[in-house]
Amino acid sequence: MTISEIAASEYNPYYKTYIDKVGDATLLEALHEGLQATKVFFSDIPIDKLEFRYAEGKWTPKEILLHIIDSERVFAYRALTFARSENSDLPGFDEGEFSKNSMANRRSMEQLINEFSTVRHATISLYSHFSNETLQRIGKANGSAMSVRAAGFVICGHEKHHIEVVKERYLK
Numbered sequence: 001m002t003i004s005e006i007a008a009s010e011y012n013p014y015y016k017t018y019i020d021k022v023g024d025a026t027l028l029e030a031l032h033e034g035l036q037a038t039k040v041f042f043s044d045i046p047i048d049k050l051e052f053r054y055a056e057g058k059w060t061p062k063e064i065l066l067h068i069i070d071s072e073r074v075f076a077y078r079a080l081t082f083a084r085s086e087n088s089d090l091p092g093f094d095e096g097e098f099s100k101n102s103m104a105n106r107r108s109m110e111q112l113i114n115e116f117s118t119v120r121h122a123t124i125s126l127y128s129h130f131s132n133e134t135l136q137r138i139g140k141a142n143g144s145a146m147s148v149r150a151a152g153f154v155i156c157g158h159e160k161h162h163i164e165v166v167k168e169r170y171l172k
Helices: 013-020 027-043 061-084 095-100 109-128 148-169
Strands: 138-141 144-147
Touching: 013 148, 027 061, 027 109, 027 148, 061 095, 061 109, 061 138, 061 144, 061 148, 109 148, 144 148
Parallel strands: none
Antiparallel strands: 138 144
16 A cells, blocks of 8 residues: 555645655555664764754754654554544644653663664554555544544654754754
8 A cells, every 4th residue: 555545535634745755655665664764864863963952942853753753652543543443533642742741862862763663663563454444444633534544654754754854954
């Protein structure tokens, strides 16, 4: 399954930029590719940049990686809920509040990368066992419709988006 199979009605237009970042890869290919690419990318960030903020109030690379992890957990939970129950209606989450309470900068990059890897392996396992019918199920989160498969592509595109931000604003 690729993004070309997803109808625009399966997700809020806000997520289109994330979904479009995935390209032609299947969902499982994108999840596997992202696992490797993200681990390597964050491992290679110079130590003096790990807690750097390019402007006041902006997240550090450590906080960004933990945000990617937290968001993946949220979207995987949404996918699981939509896959297993009818008429799901989940609340949104406040990414700013999550980050403020994350204490990411107290952790080593190695710890964060290990956590990312653990979460991604769980997401891959989850999506590996969904049927085509299950992938098309739709629930609501934060007041908007989302399919199980759209949630998976959002995970992948969101990750790519934040890597682009780090490259552009932290590593130039």
